[in-house]
Amino acid sequence: MDSRWWSHALFYQVYPRSFRDSDSDGVGDLDGVSAGLDYLESLGVDAIWLNPVMVSPMADHGYDVADPRDIDPLFGDLAAMDRLVEAAHARGIKVTMDLVPNHTSSAHPWFQAALAAAPGSAERERYIFRDGAGPDGSRPPNNWLSIFGGPAWTRVTEPDGSPGQWYLHLFDAEQPDLNWDNPEVFADLETTLRFWLDRGVDGFRIDVAHGMAKPPGLPDMPTAKPEMLLAEMDDDPRFNHDGVHDIHRAIRRVFDDYPCAVAIGEVWVYDSEQFSRYVRPDELHLGFNFRLVRADFDARDIRSAIENSLAAVDLVDAVPTWTLANHDVERPPTRYGGGTAGLARARAMALVMLALPGAVFLYNGEELGLPNVDDLPDEALQDPVWERSGHTRRGRDGCRIPMPWSGETPPFGFSDHPDTWLPMPPEWAALTVEKQLADPASTLAFYRRAIGLRRAREEFSGSAVEWLDSPTDVLVFHRSGGLVCVLNAGAVPIPLPEGEVLLASGPVLDGTLPPDTAAWLV
Numbered sequence: 001m002d003s004r005w006w007s008h009a010l011f012y013q014v015y016p017r018s019f020r021d022s023d024s025d026g027v028g029d030l031d032g033v034s035a036g037l038d039y040l041e042s043l044g045v046d047a048i049w050l051n052p053v054m055v056s057p058m059a060d061h062g063y064d065v066a067d068p069r070d071i072d073p074l075f076g077d078l079a080a081m082d083r084l085v086e087a088a089h090a091r092g093i094k095v096t097m098d099l100v101p102n103h104t105s106s107a108h109p110w111f112q113a114a115l116a117a118a119p120g121s122a123e124r125e126r127y128i129f130r131d132g133a134g135p136d137g138s139r140p141p142n143n144w145l146s147i148f149g150g151p152a153w154t155r156v157t158e159p160d161g162s163p164g165q166w167y168l169h170l171f172d173a174e175q176p177d178l179n180w181d182n183p184e185v186f187a188d189l190e191t192t193l194r195f196w197l198d199r200g201v202d203g204f205r206i207d208v209a210h211g212m213a214k215p216p217g218l219p220d221m222p223t224a225k226p227e228m229l230l231a232e233m234d235d236d237p238r239f240n241h242d243g244v245h246d247i248h249r250a251i252r253r254v255f256d257d258y259p260c261a262v263a264i265g266e267v268w269v270y271d272s273e274q275f276s277r278y279v280r281p282d283e284l285h286l287g288f289n290f291r292l293v294r295a296d297f298d299a300r301d302i303r304s305a306i307e308n309s310l311a312a313v314d315l316v317d318a319v320p321t322w323t324l325a326n327h328d329v330e331r332p333p334t335r336y337g338g339g340t341a342g343l344a345r346a347r348a349m350a351l352v353m354l355a356l357p358g359a360v361f362l363y364n365g366e367e368l369g370l371p372n373v374d375d376l377p378d379e380a381l382q383d384p385v386w387e388r389s390g391h392t393r394r395g396r397d398g399c400r401i402p403m404p405w406s407g408e409t410p411p412f413g414f415s416d417h418p419d420t421w422l423p424m425p426p427e428w429a430a431l432t433v434e435k436q437l438a439d440p441a442s443t444l445a446f447y448r449r450a451i452g453l454r455r456a457r458e459e460f461s462g463s464a465v466e467w468l469d470s471p472t473d474v475l476v477f478h479r480s481g482g483l484v485c486v487l488n489a490g491a492v493p494i495p496l497p498e499g500e501v502l503l504a505s506g507p508v509l510d511g512t513l514p515p516d517t518a519a520w521l522v
């Protein structure tokens with residue numbers, strides 16, 4: 001088997017709550033994913049990334065893990081996971097899982113034991129407990145903010161009933177940060193890694209891979225900001241502490257016993273040199289670079305995102321990773337302006353992304369051109385961000401709405417239950433898989449063609465990308481295998497470069513490429 005299968009793979013991110021519901025409770029599950037495998041196979045995906053399905057009270061929809069070596073009953077059980085892995089493998093599709101090493105759930109037995117134990121105990125040493133500031137310890141130990149809003153510290157009541165220490169949580173209070181200076185923490189993670197890899201899982205997406213290591217003394221943040229993305233020359237002490245690289249090296253040593261498995265880090269680090277450290281030969285195989293997600297639909301911005309992402313991996317001879325969407329960011333058609341133009345731009349950007357060398361990640365529903373749903377009623381909101389930000393940030397629910405599969409009314413074949421965990425918009429009747437499969441001009445048909453060409457044509461080979469001269473609002477790049485990709489991000493039609501058009505994201509008439517459109521030529 002090609003042990004570097006991931007270096008050119010198309011990964012499909014399944015948000016399990018929202019992909020397909022097999023047991024009629026209104027929430028997607030593992031047997032639902034298995035039922036969707038024919039669809040994924042015909043789309044041409046090489047691998048699945050499953051968001052967390054381990055035992056969890058679901059305070060952050062699975063990113064609060066109470067038992068990392070079992071499946072949450074909401075999603076099924078270990079047998080359902082085994083069925084999925086087996087059925088995916090039978091179709092040549094790999095399965096990667098989400099791994100959450102930075103924190104556990106507050107319901108994890110370790111954290112419950114820490115609460116029941118005294119300050120300074122071995123139980124507390126697995127997390128980051130500190131005395132509070134001020135004479136009575138009533139202020140948080142430092143000024144760190146939670147990514148979801150509010151302070152990153154919560155005070156506990158000691159077992160004797162007195163006001164007690166504080167514990168660190170970079171996310172929700174139900175997600176206490178682990179103390180990675182404690183060797184027990186890595187030992188347990190290693191057990192978890194081997195548990196799933198031995199069951200046949202093909203790798204992990206590692207959550208908050210630039211977190212975990214905290215600086216000694218936990219110094220204050222110079223600039224108080226909740227968000228997790230680091231900027232150029234960032235001084236945020238919560239993330240990207242040098243010690244994190246020893247953790248990745250230790251993780252990699254485990255992976256080296258499973259030569260075909262892949263470790264993919266969520267790395268919200270902006271600076272190219274800093275980013276490159278995560279994908280050195282003895283650390284992660286792949287790292288999500290979020291520059292392209294952050295780029296506006298602007299030729300200069302897009303080019304700089306691509307150039308920087310390529311430069312970052314070139315520094316250490318690693319493989320680039322591309323993504324336009326995931327369960328944390330606004331869906332592309334909305335991000336690029338919404339309506340017809342937003343969708344046209346999202347399709348154009350898909351061609352840009354799929355033309356680039358390296359691994360590509362598609363997020364479920366991206367292939368249907370789903371927009372964000374921004375008019376969810378307050379009472380439907382589920383993301384902890386809504387509560388923790390004091391109702392100032394609505395959170396990420398709008399990009400997590402269940403997938404519309406078939407029929408004319410919600411829940412569109414996603415479930416047999418009329419009340420899905422997030423409500424589905426009636427106007428998605430036009431966007432179902434069923435409708436789009438029957439329409440050769442649909443966004444789904446377009447993605448299928450694009451993915452098929454990317455798989456089949458030799459012009460998509462080679463790692464070098466060369467930029468060709470173009471007007472300011474236009475991008476043209478040449479892949480060493482022979483593919484030319486042109487994107488018109490301007491306001492007027494442009495003449496197409498020489499060559500045969502393999503595929504375009506919109507109508508190409510009389511040799512011109514309209515605005516908000518991209519094309520592949522050979």
Ligand code: GLC
Pocket residue numbers: 060063064100171207208266327328
């Ligand atoms: C990552 C996940 C996000 C989650 C957070 C805390 O950023 O992608 O969904 O809320 O980590 O685990």
